[in-house]
Amino acid sequence: MPAAHEIEVVIVEDDGEIRRLLTLIIDGSPGFSCKRAFSECESAMESIEKDPPDVVLMDIGLPGISGIEGVRSLKDRVAGTDFIMLTIQEDDQSIFDSICAGATGYLLKDTPPADLLAAIKEVYEGGSPMTASIARRVVSSFKKNVENPLTKRENEILARLCDGENYRDIAGALFISGDTVRAHIKNIYRKLQVSSRAEAVKKALKDGLI
Amino acid sequence: MPAAHEIEVVIVEDDGEIRRLLTLIIDGSPGFSCKRAFSECESAMESIEKDPPDVVLMDIGLPGISGIEGVRSLKDRVAGTDFIMLTIQEDDQSIFDSICAGATGYLLKDTPPADLLAAIKEVYEGGSPMTASIARRVVSSFKKNVENPLTKRENEILARLCDGENYRDIAGALFISGDTVRAHIKNIYRKLQVSSRAEAVKKALKDGLI
DNA sequence: CCAAAATTACCGCATATGGGCAATTGAATT
DNA sequence: AATTCAATTGCCCATATGCGGTAATTTTGG
Numbered sequence: 001m002p003a004a005h006e007i008e009v010v011i012v013e014d015d016g017e018i019r020r021l022l023t024l025i026i027d028g029s030p031g032f033s034c035k036r037a038f039s040e041c042e043s044a045m046e047s048i049e050k051d052p053p054d055v056v057l058m059d060i061g062l063p064g065i066s067g068i069e070g071v072r073s074l075k076d077r078v079a080g081t082d083f084i085m086l087t088i089q090e091d092d093q094s095i096f097d098s099i100c101a102g103a104t105g106y107l108l109k110d111t112p113p114a115d116l117l118a119a120i121k122e123v124y125e126g127g128s129p130m131t132a133s134i135a136r137r138v139v140s141s142f143k144k145n146v147e148n149p150l151t152k153r154e155n156e157i158l159a160r161l162c163d164g165e166n167y168r169d170i171a172g173a174l175f176i177s178g179d180t181v182r183a184h185i186k187n188i189y190r191k192l193q194v195s196s197r198a199e200a201v202k203k204a205l206k207d208g209l210i
Numbered sequence: 211m212p213a214a215h216e217i218e219v220v221i222v223e224d225d226g227e228i229r230r231l232l233t234l235i236i237d238g239s240p241g242f243s244c245k246r247a248f249s250e251c252e253s254a255m256e257s258i259e260k261d262p263p264d265v266v267l268m269d270i271g272l273p274g275i276s277g278i279e280g281v282r283s284l285k286d287r288v289a290g291t292d293f294i295m296l297t298i299q300e301d302d303q304s305i306f307d308s309i310c311a312g313a314t315g316y317l318l319k320d321t322p323p324a325d326l327l328a329a330i331k332e333v334y335e336g337g338s339p340m341t342a343s344i345a346r347r348v349v350s351s352f353k354k355n356v357e358n359p360l361t362k363r364e365n366e367i368l369a370r371l372c373d374g375e376n377y378r379d380i381a382g383a384l385f386i387s388g389d390t391v392r393a394h395i396k397n398i399y400r401k402l403q404v405s406s407r408a409e410a411v412k413k414a415l416k417d418g419l420i
Numbered sequence: 421c422c423a424a425a426a427t428t429a430c431c432g433c434a435t436a437t438g439g440g441c442a443a444t445t446g447a448a449t450t
Numbered sequence: 451a452a453t454t455c456a457a458t459t460g461c462c463c464a465t466a467t468g469c470g471g472t473a474a475t476t477t478t479g480g
Contacts, residue, residue: 075353076355076357096352099349099352099353100352100353100354100418101353101354102353102354103349104346104349104350122342125342126342126343126346127342127343127345127346128342128345128346128348128349128350129345130345130349132332132335132336132337132338132339133336133337135337135338135339135340135345136314136336136337136338138338138348138349138352139309139313139314139338139340139348140314140338142306142309142310142348143285143309143310143311143312144310144311144312145286147286151425151426151427152426153426153427154426161408162408162412163408163409163412164404164405164406164408164409164412166465166466166467167466167467168466176427176428176429177428177429177430179428179429179430179431180427180428180429180430182467182468182469183427183428183429183430184426184427184428185467185468186468186469186470187426187427189468194374195374195468195469196374196436196467196468197407197408197467197468198371198372198373198374198407198408198411199373199374201408201411201412201415202372202373202374202411202415205411205412205415205416206415208310361456361457361458363457363458364457376435376436376437377436377437378436386458386459387459387460389459389460389461390458390459390460392437392438392439392460393457393458393459393460394457394458394459395437395438396438396439396440397456397457397458399438405438405439406437406438406466407437407438
């Protein structure tokens with residue numbers, strides 16, 4: 001009965017059938033161990049915090065505290081534990097909410113047993129298993145898809161606007177008059193279709209203009 | 211000589227040896243075709259834009275225009291083409307610059323031929339192949355690791371600050387006086403360690419406070 | 421080469437903003 | 451029960467900001 005090198009897994013899944021099945025697959029495979037399985041988040045969270053496993057398979061659609069909320073509050077307290085979300089179908093919002101909450105992997109419930117075990121092993125070894133289409137969505141979300149309508153000078157000023165510099169300081173740094181800075185900023189606002197510094201900063205950051 | 215279902219690949223790689231090797235591997239494999247290989251970005255970009263292939267293997271460390279720059283300017287013009295970056299070693303900055311530029315995959319140059327072909331096939335089918343550790347880094351970058359120091363009221367006001375609402379409108383929406391709004395904002399600034407709306411917006415967006 | 425856009429600059433004005441000071445309430449801790 | 455601290459509310463003032471208008475010079479693109 002080896003224990004040292006087994007990957008300890010905890011399952012949180014409300015469907016009793018699926019929970020039993022997952023437990024059997026994992027606990028029955030060499031190198032893996034699953035002695036704890038929960039049907040809801042509350043008791044699972046208590047147990048996980050008390051005795052952190054290596055990996056948690058977390059259902060997204062749980063009654064009560066959702067799996068995403070569970071990950072959010074647990075992730076900071078059990079830093080060494082990785083979370084793999086389980087879901088029926090891919091849903092953009094759930095995916096991003098999950099990874100923002102701290103989930104490391106994202107799998108569909110109908111993932112074949114062999115792939116499931118491979119995914120658990122992969123997170124344990126520092127990877128982030130996910131389906132091909134989810135990976136693409138995650139990567140695509142980084143892409144700056146708005147082409148920058150501003151000139152070089154305007155971008156320079158926008159960057160300083162975002163840092164909270166006032167007109168006078170910007171003027172001093174760029175060796176132009178404060179009024180010229182204002183003129184540029186008017187043009188920036190017009191091109192970004194905003195009418196205040198706050199909105200400009202928001203747009204600049206969201207669209208990756210700086 | 212089948213053409214319809216072959217994945218057409220273009221290689222941009224300055225090392226002649228590696229370029230030849232990659233070309234041989236790809237063009238010699240059924241289902242893949244590589245008739246164009248370049249040693250630098252300039253001519254590659256011209257050719258790729260004129261006749262867009264399915265996939266481009268792009269070296270990151272190119273003389274002249276870098277591979278990242280190449281992807282950045284090409285990606286918007288040849289929407290149907292996917293880019294896989296090739297690199298000697300994993301480097302956080304290069305990885306994120308690449309995916310922000312529009313690269314879909316990210317592989318090490320010592321990737322075995324079989325894995326290379328699998329990766330090309332994967333991007334062609336809508337995935338985003340990358341090494342396990344890169345996937346982890348990409349996913350980790352989403353994690354909100356700053357816990358929110360603001361009260362409910364302050365968060366509500368911060369959200370409106372980010373939308374560029376002025377004090378009076380915020381006051382009206384929350385049924386409090388403008389002066390109270392200002393007081394809250396002062397506390398928000400103190401907690402976020404900023405001293406202007408622009409900086410607060412930037413911090414809120416960067417740290418995922420809203 | 422010419423037209424359009426970018427960059428520079430100035431004026432005036434109404435309002436928004438940030439900083440300092442202070443009081444009350446409510447929750448938490450001692 | 452006493453006390454402390456955070457949250458909420460409020461006011462005054464100097465300055466920053468946004469907006470409207472005008473205009474000269476330089477750069478860019480067709």
